[in-house]
Amino acid sequence: MGEALGKRVRAYRKLKHLTQQELANLLGVSVAIVGGIERGTREPSQDILTKISHVLGVSTDELTGNHV
Known part of the structure; x- marks a missing residue:
């Protein structure tokens, strides 16, 4: 998963207009x-x-890229 997962997380986070800090806060x-x-x-x-x-x-x- 690694880098590909990270790129997808970043892309979806940006689509939601969240900073890394805001996402971290929401995740705890x-x-x-x-x-x-x-x-x-x-x-x-x-x-x-x-x-x-x-x-x-x-x-x-x-x-994770496991969608069909």
Whole structure:
């Protein structure tokens, strides 16, 4: 997933007009975690991935690239 996931998270975050800090606040994590996910250097847990999908209004499959 890594870098591709990070690019999708960043793109959807920007579509929602959220900063990394705002997304981090909504997820209950640090901005460093959001930054790491977006850079592809940090793999989110399933729980965080689910929270990201809810906040950004997309499915986890869409975020991970597993959509058909």
